[in-house]
Amino acid sequence: MDPEVPLVVPEVNPDDVDWNKGIIANPNCSTIQMVVALKPIHDAATIKRVIVTTFQSVSGTGKKAMDELMNQTKEMLSFVDIKPEVYPHQIAFNCLPHIDVFQEDGYTKEEVKMIDETKKIMGDDSIKVTATAVRVPVFRGHSEAINIETEYKLDANDARAVLAAAPGILVYDAPEKNIYPMQTTCANKDEVYVGRVREDNTIENGLNIWIAADNLRKGAALNAVQIAEVLVKKAK
Amino acid sequence: MDPEVPLVVPEVNPDDVDWNKGIIANPNCSTIQMVVALKPIHDAATIKRVIVTTFQSVSGTGKKAMDELMNQTKEMLSFVDIKPEVYPHQIAFNCLPHIDVFQEDGYTKEEVKMIDETKKIMGDDSIKVTATAVRVPVFRGHSEAINIETEYKLDANDARAVLAAAPGILVYDAPEKNIYPMQTTCANKDEVYVGRVREDNTIENGLNIWIAADNLRKGAALNAVQIAEVLVKKAK
Numbered sequence: 001m002d003p004e005v006p007l008v009v010p011e012v013n014p015d016d017v018d019w020n021k022g023i024i025a026n027p028n029c030s031t032i033q034m035v036v037a038l039k040p041i042h043d044a045a046t047i048k049r050v051i052v053t054t055f056q057s058v059s060g061t062g063k064k065a066m067d068e069l070m071n072q073t074k075e076m077l078s079f080v081d082i083k084p085e086v087y088p089h090q091i092a093f094n095c096l097p098h099i100d101v102f103q104e105d106g107y108t109k110e111e112v113k114m115i116d117e118t119k120k121i122m123g124d125d126s127i128k129v130t131a132t133a134v135r136v137p138v139f140r141g142h143s144e145a146i147n148i149e150t151e152y153k154l155d156a157n158d159a160r161a162v163l164a165a166a167p168g169i170l171v172y173d174a175p176e177k178n179i180y181p182m183q184t185t186c187a188n189k190d191e192v193y194v195g196r197v198r199e200d201n202t203i204e205n206g207l208n209i210w211i212a213a214d215n216l217r218k219g220a221a222l223n224a225v226q227i228a229e230v231l232v233k234k235a236k
Numbered sequence: 237m238d239p240e241v242p243l244v245v246p247e248v249n250p251d252d253v254d255w256n257k258g259i260i261a262n263p264n265c266s267t268i269q270m271v272v273a274l275k276p277i278h279d280a281a282t283i284k285r286v287i288v289t290t291f292q293s294v295s296g297t298g299k300k301a302m303d304e305l306m307n308q309t310k311e312m313l314s315f316v317d318i319k320p321e322v323y324p325h326q327i328a329f330n331c332l333p334h335i336d337v338f339q340e341d342g343y344t345k346e347e348v349k350m351i352d353e354t355k356k357i358m359g360d361d362s363i364k365v366t367a368t369a370v371r372v373p374v375f376r377g378h379s380e381a382i383n384i385e386t387e388y389k390l391d392a393n394d395a396r397a398v399l400a401a402a403p404g405i406l407v408y409d410a411p412e413k414n415i416y417p418m419q420t421t422c423a424n425k426d427e428v429y430v431g432r433v434r435e436d437n438t439i440e441n442g443l444n445i446w447i448a449a450d451n452l453r454k455g456a457a458l459n460a461v462q463i464a465e466v467l468v469k470k471a472k
Contacts, residue, residue: 049438049439051287051383051436051438053289053368053381055291055331055370055372070313073309073313074313077306077309077310077313088414089414089418089420090420093373093374093375093419094374094418094419094420095291095372095374095379095418095419096418097379097381097416097417097418097431097432097446098411098414098416102411102412105434105435106392106411106432106433106434106435107434128438128439129438130383130436130437130438130442130444132289132381132383132432132444132446134291134379134381136291136331136372136373137329137372137373137374138329138330138331138373139329143331143333143370145289145333145368145370147287147366147368147383156342175334175338175342175344176338178324178325178334180333180334181333182325182330182331182332182333183329183330183331184325184326184330195333196333196342196368197342198341198342198343199341199342200287200366201366202285202287202364202365202366203285203364206366208366208368210333210368
């Protein structure tokens with residue numbers, strides 16, 4: 001992460017394009033969708049701490065990984081021995097708690113990015129983040145379970161209201177009708193889907209949310225296009 | 237959860253069999269593997285709060301769910317439209333944040349069980365637990381990302397040492413060699429595999445761990461057999 005290069009998610013920190021010196025970076029896909037959901041909660045109640053666990057699809061790795069999931073799945077169903085190539089272990093019908101390389105402290109680079117990028121994009125170093133990033137046997141879309149501690153109280157209804165009013169978010173939260181975000185829900189969609197909003201009563205001001213977004217759209221190409229749109233608008 | 241019926245995980249609370257009135261209950265599979273891993277940490281450093289996110293396989297639901305994952309996977313790979321029956325949504329190549337029925341507060345019964353059963357089995361109502369339970373497209377084995385806050389400091393090495401010395405646990409934690417627990421690691425094994433042990437520096441005394449266990453063994457049949465073994469031993 002280069003301090004000279006702004007990391008921009010247009011729903012969160014559009015004005016950070018102003019201090020670019022020719023390069024504006026697109027953050028990591030798992031960070032982008034998280035900060036879109038965190039921003040309105042931070043504005044309303046000041047986030048102190050975030051504990052996030054990700055469920056990331058293989059398309060985050062690229063086409064070879066999608067082929068690997070496809071081929072391994074076929075081989076498993078045909079009782080053929082599989083041979084992992086892109087990932088260090090079998091990805092078909094298995095979850096790997098390993099995305100990008102491991103650091104000395106036991107965290108992966110993906111987890112460290114979620115921690116550092118969140119502070120930078122939100123423009124607030126006091127937000128504490130810890131992360132566990134996991135690859136799941138899904139082709140497209142990342143989901144995340146996010147536990148949030150805030151300074152001020154936000155009950156579940158208040159949280160839904162501030163989320164619904166924020167840009168780039170679709171509150172998708174009617175569990176009694178089996179409506180909650182999933183990877184299949186958000187495929188080919190631009191929005192970050194937010195659901196399962198509930199109070200975490202183990203702390204004074206706690207929330208649990210569950211989000212899903214299309215990592216190939218909001219996690220990558222779409223965010224870059226949105227950054228370009230901000231630049232064009234500002235140039236007018 | 238019946239206050240008259242002990243819930244027993246032999247590695248954690250074997251002596252709770254003593255107050256049974258003819259019935260001893262086997263806890264929920266996702267709780268069993270978690271409390272096996274939490275017990276030595278609680279004994280060493282007193283757990284204050286746990287935030288758990290689960291990655292649960294379809295065998296937790298039963299044979300029909302395993303058939304559904306198998307058939308939907310084949311149908312998806314053959315571009316045939318799928319029709320969910322056991323689960324409310326597609327389970328092939330998708331993650332569902334929905335296990336058991338939803339309560340009014342937005343938590344599922346599975347999540348509430350993890351919260352309540354943990355306190356009861358650990359014999360300590362002061363342990364605060366919040367949970368997000370997720371079904372993943374895996375046939376066998378449950379994994380869990382667990383964030384733990386303790387009263388006393390336990391660094392990652394201390395945590396590994398107390399875990400390694402505890403019954404029913406295999407510390408499987410050498411990320412530099414791509415060694416960490418996965419559903420494929422624990423299939424047909426009795427132990428709860430614990431890895432990715434790392435300090436969570438967002439709080440004074442924090443740990444992140446990642447566990448995996450075979451829900452068909454330690455999550456069900458094996459635990460029941462172990463309860464019977466405790467009873468036989470005590471009867472001698």
